[in-house]
Amino acid sequence: MGQPADHLVENAIGREVPEQINGEQAIPFQGVGQYKPSGYKHAPRIRSCSDYPSNGDKRVASLKEALKKAGIGEGMTISTHHHFRNGDLLANQVFEAAHELGIKNLRWFPSASFPCHEHLIRYMEDGTIHHIEGSMNGPLGKFTSEGKMKGTGVLRSHGGRYQAVQDGEVKIDIAVIGAGCADAFGNANGLYGDSASGLLGFALADSEYADQVIVATDHMVDFPCVPWQIQGNHVDFTVELEQVGIPEKIVSGTTRITKSPDRLLLAEMTANFCEATGILHDGFSFQSGAGGTSLAVGEFFAQKMRDTGIKARFARGGSNKYLVGMLEEGLVDYILDGQTFDLEGLRSMRDNPNHVWTSPFTSYNYHGKGNFAGMVDVVVLGATEVDVHFNANVVTHSDGYLLHGIGGWQNCLFSKTVILPLPLFRDRIPVITDQVTTVCGPGEMIDVVVTERGIAINPQRSDLIEKAKGSGLPIRDIHELRDEALKICGKPAKPRLEDQVIAAIKWVDGTVIDAVRKVGK
Amino acid sequence: MSKQIAYAGNKGDNVRSDCHITLELRDRGGRQIEVDSKVNTLYGQAIRSLVEDMLGFFELPHVWIRLEDTGALSLVIAARVEAAISQLIDTETQYLLPMIEENQYGAAKEQFRFSRLYLPGNMPKMMLNAGIHHPNGVILDLEDSVAPDKKHEARFLVRNALRGINFYGAERMVRINQLPRGIEDLPYILGHNVHTILVPKCEGAGQIRELEEAIDRYRKQTSREAMFYLMPIIESALGVEKAFEIASASANIVALAIGLEDYTADIGARRTNQAKESFFARSRLVNACKAAGIQAIDSVFSDVADQQGLRDTVKESKSLGFEGMGCIHPRQIRIIHQSFAPDADEIEQAKKIVNAYYEAQEKGLGVVSLGSKMIDPPVVRRAQKNIDLALYLGLIPENWREAFDEDHH
Numbered sequence: 001m002g003q004p005a006d007h008l009v010e011n012a013i014g015r016e017v018p019e020q021i022n023g024e025q026a027i028p029f030q031g032v033g034q035y036k037p038s039g040y041k042h043a044p045r046i047r048s049c050s051d052y053p054s055n056g057d058k059r060v061a062s063l064k065e066a067l068k069k070a071g072i073g074e075g076m077t078i079s080t081h082h083h084f085r086n087g088d089l090l091a092n093q094v095f096e097a098a099h100e101l102g103i104k105n106l107r108w109f110p111s112a113s114f115p116c117h118e119h120l121i122r123y124m125e126d127g128t129i130h131h132i133e134g135s136m137n138g139p140l141g142k143f144t145s146e147g148k149m150k151g152t153g154v155l156r157s158h159g160g161r162y163q164a165v166q167d168g169e170v171k172i173d174i175a176v177i178g179a180g181c182a183d184a185f186g187n188a189n190g191l192y193g194d195s196a197s198g199l200l201g202f203a204l205a206d207s208e209y210a211d212q213v214i215v216a217t218d219h220m221v222d223f224p225c226v227p228w229q230i231q232g233n234h235v236d237f238t239v240e241l242e243q244v245g246i247p248e249k250i251v252s253g254t255t256r257i258t259k260s261p262d263r264l265l266l267a268e269m270t271a272n273f274c275e276a277t278g279i280l281h282d283g284f285s286f287q288s289g290a291g292g293t294s295l296a297v298g299e300f301f302a303q304k305m306r307d308t309g310i311k312a313r314f315a316r317g318g319s320n321k322y323l324v325g326m327l328e329e330g331l332v333d334y335i336l337d338g339q340t341f342d343l344e345g346l347r348s349m350r351d352n353p354n355h356v357w358t359s360p361f362t363s364y365n366y367h368g369k370g371n372f373a374g375m376v377d378v379v380v381l382g383a384t385e386v387d388v389h390f391n392a393n394v395v396t397h398s399d400g401y402l403l404h405g406i407g408g409w410q411n412c413l414f415s416k417t418v419i420l421p422l423p424l425f426r427d428r429i430p431v432i433t434d435q436v437t438t439v440c441g442p443g444e445m446i447d448v449v450v451t452e453r454g455i456a457i458n459p460q461r462s463d464l465i466e467k468a469k470g471s472g473l474p475i476r477d478i479h480e481l482r483d484e485a486l487k488i489c490g491k492p493a494k495p496r497l498e499d500q501v502i503a504a505i506k507w508v509d510g511t512v513i514d515a516v517r518k519v520g521k
Numbered sequence: 522m523s524k525q526i527a528y529a530g531n532k533g534d535n536v537r538s539d540c541h542i543t544l545e546l547r548d549r550g551g552r553q554i555e556v557d558s559k560v561n562t563l564y565g566q567a568i569r570s571l572v573e574d575m576l577g578f579f580e581l582p583h584v585w586i587r588l589e590d591t592g593a594l595s596l597v598i599a600a601r602v603e604a605a606i607s608q609l610i611d612t613e614t615q616y617l618l619p620m621i622e623e624n625q626y627g628a629a630k631e632q633f634r635f636s637r638l639y640l641p642g643n644m645p646k647m648m649l650n651a652g653i654h655h656p657n658g659v660i661l662d663l664e665d666s667v668a669p670d671k672k673h674e675a676r677f678l679v680r681n682a683l684r685g686i687n688f689y690g691a692e693r694m695v696r697i698n699q700l701p702r703g704i705e706d707l708p709y710i711l712g713h714n715v716h717t718i719l720v721p722k723c724e725g726a727g728q729i730r731e732l733e734e735a736i737d738r739y740r741k742q743t744s745r746e747a748m749f750y751l752m753p754i755i756e757s758a759l760g761v762e763k764a765f766e767i768a769s770a771s772a773n774i775v776a777l778a779i780g781l782e783d784y785t786a787d788i789g790a791r792r793t794n795q796a797k798e799s800f801f802a803r804s805r806l807v808n809a810c811k812a813a814g815i816q817a818i819d820s821v822f823s824d825v826a827d828q829q830g831l832r833d834t835v836k837e838s839k840s841l842g843f844e845g846m847g848c849i850h851p852r853q854i855r856i857i858h859q860s861f862a863p864d865a866d867e868i869e870q871a872k873k874i875v876n877a878y879y880e881a882q883e884k885g886l887g888v889v890s891l892g893s894k895m896i897d898p899p900v901v902r903r904a905q906k907n908i909d910l911a912l913y914l915g916l917i918p919e920n921w922r923e924a925f926d927e928d929h930h
Binding site: 261262264265398399400426427428429452453472487488489490491492493495496 | 537538559560562563564565566567591592593594595621649650653654687850851852915
């Protein structure tokens with residue numbers, strides 16, 4: 001189970017990583033921008049229209065039937081996507097069908113997993129699923145951390161997933177794409193139907209590169225399904241299901257900003273920092289996530305923009321009613337949306353031409369001719385831990401358990417300024433430490449850590465240090481913050497980790513930046 | 522031994538940073554410590570060592586103790602364990618963790634008291650980060666925010682908070698229980714650098730004397746020296762009538778506060794945002810305070826979501842002569858500070874007067890004048906107070922006089 005402890009090498013950031021993962025060669029992290037592959041992108045097989053129904057009707061009766069027709073077999077790679085988030089009903093059905101067909105040792109390649117996928121643990125136990133490459137959240141993470149998964153997990157960022165598919169690092173045998181709305185030909189979007197999710201960008205790579213593509217929907221419309229976020233010309237089979245997702249778990253009715261005074265303070269300090277250092281300027285751009293603190297940062301930005309009369313050219317990121325409010329108020333010219341979090345986001349995306357859908361290809365893919373992430377002036381991100389070298393962790397907790405995916409986090413680090421607003425400690429656990437449990441992002445890419453007890457600026461950003469002088473902001477050395485966290489919480493014991501590698505963390509270029517160890521008893 | 526099992530602390534789905542204790546004294550079997558902690562991997566061993574140390578300190582060789590921990594700091598765990606132990610054995614001894622050096626600062630009789638943040642005395646989660654919101658004062662509350670059956674354990678938590686939580690310079694206040702019960706709170710707060718004791722439902726100078734005598738007795742017994750201030754809270758019709766008597770009852774009194782929930786109930790009126798029903802009481806209290814040379818502090822504003830209502834209320838308070846207000850939520854602090862702050866006209870006027878005062882001093886003149894008008898000393902004092910306030914709130918720079926000279930000469 002998992003990876004034996006041998007064949008480990010130290011990578012460019014000083015972490016011991018495996019050279020082989022699930023029997024395949026892996027390249028250790030070589031430094032940011034150092035690894036440059038040569039050769040050509042992966043290409044799917046050439047197809048002929050003569051093998052597809054001339055009337056365009058690719059429907060088959062059931063998901064199981066579609067999987068059989070797609071030739072599901074031992075050891076294959078099956079991909080699914082997280083547009084339905086914790087309301088996803090599709091991935092569980094896919095592996096239920098695989099289990100019924102008696103197929104073993106599948107590689108599940110989701111764009112992300114959610115607690116609703118806890119159901120799949122039984123298929124990892126009975127050998128249907130060999131291992132997961134995607135994210136291992138909550139119960140799946142716990143299962144993996146305890147060394148119970150047959151193979152080694154691989155975690156990638158959204159951009160890294162696109163890169164891996166494009167480069168042929170992961171060859172998808174069957175992609176199962178759930179869509180809010182589709183036609184029998186396979187054109188699909190996430191804009192309409194009960195399971196509308198906004199957009200389907202995470203499935204783009206799969207539709208282009210997978211050997212077999214299945215589109216499943218619970219809202220089949222007559223041809224043409226427009227706009228086609230997924231083009232039916234990539235699709236082999238379509239399936240109409242009773243239900244593909246649980247609507248209220250896909251997009252929330254209303255997104256809420258945190259009411260926690262401590263988080264609001266963090267958000268306010270973050271916005272104040274951006275104002276004092278001139279990051280907020282006319283025509284600037286920003287990205288902030290859908291977490292409570294990030295949403296609040298957006299609101300504080302909006303307030304400052306109204307007060308000072310400046311506008312943002314574009315905002316990246318998950319859309320929600322607050323961001324839509326800024327767009328409609330004229331504070332932001334464009335939303336470049338990666339995923340939609342509430343009904344207001346969905347409405348805006350349908351109706352407003354300035355609310356634009358993007359994909360990991362346009363926003364994040366590192367093996368392309370540029371991407372959007374680097375053009376963003378400031379991005380506000382979360383983390384479970386940051387160390388005194390500004391290295392940050394988003395996947396494991398301080399006790400060693402793998403509990404979160406990377407999402408777009410690594411890709412966003414390429415923004416001009418990266419700010420992490422974080423509490424100095426959560427319950428009793430220090431967030432600023434000597435060394436993070438798992439390195440997901442190298443410290444050289446993380447510029448500012450905002451805590452309620454002070455703001456630490458990466459010494460490499462002397463420009464920001466200079467600009468923050470005289471601002472009255474509580475700028476402190478990150479070592480001081482670490483000391484204060486230790487003083488409040490007491491010195492934590494080291495987590496009990498075994499040598500066995502249970503998951504590898506990929507960097508945006510496909511190299512291995514760190515490895516996650518099995519948690520000891 | 523009579524009682525054999527004791528409980529202390531909080532648990533439940535919404536509880537964080539706290540610890541619940543079940544403690545049973547036994548005749549044999551040694552010490553059995555069960556730790557069920559959310560942070561067991563990182564702090565399980567530290568928690569066990571602390572409990573072992575405490576059981577040794579209280580000389581308890583045979584106990585069964587269970588800790589259900591949701592990420593409590595040591596000072597919280599120690600308070601919970603001690604609260605449980607003290608229910609089962611008769612002891613005067615207290616288990617004191619070190620007083621952190623950051624907490625060894627003093628307070629002055631005349632300092633800004635615009636905002637005082639109420640912290641329920643039995644909820645550790647709210648105490649830990651109270652200081653980061655920079656209220657002028659924090660009030661660790663043993664009175665109304667603590668349920669009757671939690672009064673005992675709250676005292677240990679408040680004591681440990683006074684010693685171990687950094688409030689980042691805020692004035693350290695404790696609201697004790699209504700007298701005479703509040704006397705029993707004293708052993709847990711004196712000697713731990715409490716700056717100001719809030720005396721609820723105060724109705725006469727006699728209560729203040731009674732409290733000061735108890736404090737004196739306690740200090741003599743324990744030889745604990747501590748400076749302290751008092752802030753009586755007026756919450757009844759009788760209290761309002763006795764406001765001046767109370768305000769001038771002791772040199773230790775720095776302010777009177779008014780509590781309008783209880784006061785309006787006492788006079789049989791409904792509390793409204795317009796607050797006409799308490800206009801007399803508030804004016805009476807302000808007048809008594811000024812006559813006695815102390816500060817007047819207004820009641821809390823209880824609708825946390827209504828920021829505009831709070832802003833309006835503070836403006837009204839300021840116009841009546843109040844110099845501060847209670848807060849029940851950290852997000853109220855900023856608004857209170859902003860609303861008590863002098864406005865642009867007041868600052869401009871104050872700058873002129875204070876500048877004229879300095880210029881008169883520099884020229885060796887005995888009389889301060891602005892244009893053709895003479896300025897009296899009380900006017901200069903009020904202007905200086907506004908300047909201090911504007912400096913404190915960052916509304917004007919430290920070197921405001923340099924810029925002022927350039928603009929005006």
